[in-house]
Amino acid sequence: MKRKIRIIFMVFCGILFSSKNVYAYLDPGSGSYILQILIGVLLGGALAMKLFWSNIKLFFKNLFCREKKQ
Amino acid sequence: MKGAGIHGKVAGSFRDPSGFLFYKDGELYRQVNACYKEQNVHFMRSGLYSYLVDRGMLISHKECDIGMRQSEEAYTVIKPELLPFISYPYEWCFSQLKTAALLTIKIQKAALEFGMSLKDCSAYNIQFRNGKAILIDTLSFEIYQKGKPWVAYRQFCQHFLAPLALMQHRDIRLSQLLRVHIDGIPLDLASALLPFYTWFLPSLLFHIHIHAKSQQYFSTRSVKVGSRSMSRLALLGLIDSLESTTKQLKWEPGRTEWANYYEDTNYSLSAFENKKRIVATFLEQAGSRCVWDIAANVGIFSQIAADKGMSVLSFDIDPACVERHYRNCLERDEIRILPLLLDVANPSPGIGWQNCERMSLFERRQADTALALALVHHLSISHNLPFENIAYFFSRICHFLIIEFVPKEDSQAQRLLRNRDDIFSDYTQLAFERDFQKFFMIEEFRNVEDSQRVIYLMRRKDS
Numbered sequence: 001m002k003r004k005i006r007i008i009f010m011v012f013c014g015i016l017f018s019s020k021n022v023y024a025y026l027d028p029g030s031g032s033y034i035l036q037i038l039i040g041v042l043l044g045g046a047l048a049m050k051l052f053w054s055n056i057k058l059f060f061k062n063l064f065c066r067e068k069k070q
Numbered sequence: 071m072k073g074a075g076i077h078g079k080v081a082g083s084f085r086d087p088s089g090f091l092f093y094k095d096g097e098l099y100r101q102v103n104a105c106y107k108e109q110n111v112h113f114m115r116s117g118l119y120s121y122l123v124d125r126g127m128l129i130s131h132k133e134c135d136i137g138m139r140q141s142e143e144a145y146t147v148i149k150p151e152l153l154p155f156i157s158y159p160y161e162w163c164f165s166q167l168k169t170a171a172l173l174t175i176k177i178q179k180a181a182l183e184f185g186m187s188l189k190d191c192s193a194y195n196i197q198f199r200n201g202k203a204i205l206i207d208t209l210s211f212e213i214y215q216k217g218k219p220w221v222a223y224r225q226f227c228q229h230f231l232a233p234l235a236l237m238q239h240r241d242i243r244l245s246q247l248l249r250v251h252i253d254g255i256p257l258d259l260a261s262a263l264l265p266f267y268t269w270f271l272p273s274l275l276f277h278i279h280i281h282a283k284s285q286q287y288f289s290t291r292s293v294k295v296g297s298r299s300m301s302r303l304a305l306l307g308l309i310d311s312l313e314s315t316t317k318q319l320k321w322e323p324g325r326t327e328w329a330n331y332y333e334d335t336n337y338s339l340s341a342f343e344n345k346k347r348i349v350a351t352f353l354e355q356a357g358s359r360c361v362w363d364i365a366a367n368v369g370i371f372s373q374i375a376a377d378k379g380m381s382v383l384s385f386d387i388d389p390a391c392v393e394r395h396y397r398n399c400l401e402r403d404e405i406r407i408l409p410l411l412l413d414v415a416n417p418s419p420g421i422g423w424q425n426c427e428r429m430s431l432f433e434r435r436q437a438d439t440a441l442a443l444a445l446v447h448h449l450s451i452s453h454n455l456p457f458e459n460i461a462y463f464f465s466r467i468c469h470f471l472i473i474e475f476v477p478k479e480d481s482q483a484q485r486l487l488r489n490r491d492d493i494f495s496d497y498t499q500l501a502f503e504r505d506f507q508k509f510f511m512i513e514e515f516r517n518v519e520d521s522q523r524v525i526y527l528m529r530r531k532d533s
Binding site: 043 | 224287
């Protein structure tokens with residue numbers, strides 16, 4: 001399993017990175033920086049889905065509440 | 071002056087070039103350097119400072135005269151609100167560390183709303199004031215640059231996620247790794263220590279295991295972070311994931327020797343009530359503002375002091391006791407007590423650069439009064455500590471001491487002697503009084519009804 005993860009990781013990295021250095025007083029760690037960019041795509045998508053889903057729930061909740069009031 | 075280093079600078083305040091803390095005439099100030107001017111102006115003018123201070127998430131400060139500056143690099147000098155006691159993450163129970171982690175995430179979310187981001191998120195930047203977690207580093211913010219990943223992601227994982235995950239999934243005592251690793255638990259170590267099943271928990275898989283592999287993989291490679299940046303949505307997704315991961319981490323204190331101490335005690339109800347009355351009387355006689363309850367268990371006697379309006383630090387060696395006590399305080403909205411994890415026989419040392427970055431217990435604020443109830447027999451018999459050493463320890467931390475002598479005939483003392491040779495021929499009330507009087511004056515003592523125990527009120531000789 002660990003080997004598979006490593007291969008997937010290397011492929012992602014090969015696709016994604018080119019130039020530009022990072023400066024900060026705190027060493028963010030190259031590995032941590034790169035991982036964020038990788039998983040950020042997934043986690044951002046997940047957040048978008050979460051927000052979308054909560055909006056749908058809110059829409060129906062408001063709809064039913066309105067019907068009840070009427 | 072607590073933790074003062076070179077030229078009055080606070081010894082632990084040197085990592086961030088944005089500024090530093092220093093003492094002047096016994097007061098604590100923070101110099102903000104010119105290199106941080108733009109960030110600081112944005113922080114104050116954007117409304118983020120007011121937003122956080124108004125909600126009790128950030129310590130407030132007052133602007134001071136620039137003449138207070140310690141060097142030419144200064145842009146301004148501020149005077150932060152002073153906290154009565156600084157505690158450290160390795161002295162917190164599970165829920166305290168989790169609370170600190172969630173506050174950090176909440177602040178990061180708020181910062182992004184105001185166009186800023188946390189540039190560090192050290193657990194040491196969080197303290198407990200009036201029972202609530204609060205950020206104490208005003209210089210922890212930077213202007214958010216579109217596309218820039220979170221610079222403090224690694225630090226958050228090392229300072230918060232890794233210890234919390236280890237405490238839940240491996241052993242609660244692993245929080246003590248923070249005492250060894252001042253910048254948080256290295257993720258490769260956390261990954262190696264976590265049980266195999268945590269590889270199947272997506273949140274820990276990403277933030278700990280793959281994160282550790284990623285660090286390892288890139289540690290020997292020259293990498294330039296590419297033009298492909300991190301969108302704001304991706305950054306928010308990462309923060310949301312860290313928040314939900316932290317919220318999912320839970321630990322329930324089970325039955326331990328100490329957490330159930332009062333259920334197994336040899337007291338009669340009347341003896342226990344009498345002991346409470348004696349302690350209450352002695353606390354009033356001492357007239358203290360700050361009380362340290364050493365070996366507080368779940369804080370029954372701490373509460374007596376708190377009910378009298380005293381601020382109390384309640385130390386105990388057992389993470390389950392501290393956890394229960396902290397939760398009780400939250401439930402009762404008790405803001406005067408701060409439960410902390412501490413082994414009296416091995417109290418927090420000074421750690422970090424020159425052993426000065428984080429203060430030892432003795433370098434921090436002393437107690438007006440220390441409570442040492444049902445403790446002496448443990449120190450003396452379980453740790454082989456002579457009375458003189460115990461008395462010296464207390465003379466370093468308090469002015470008044472309320473201490474209980476538990477005679478060898480007491481069933482609790484007998485329990486400690488059950489499986490060992492009784493080498494404690496000097497464990498007598500006479501020897502106890504003799505050795506403690508080297509450092510303290512005995513003001514008063516009372517026998518606890520229906521028991522052989524005696525409670526003393528002592529005053530340190532130089533007080």
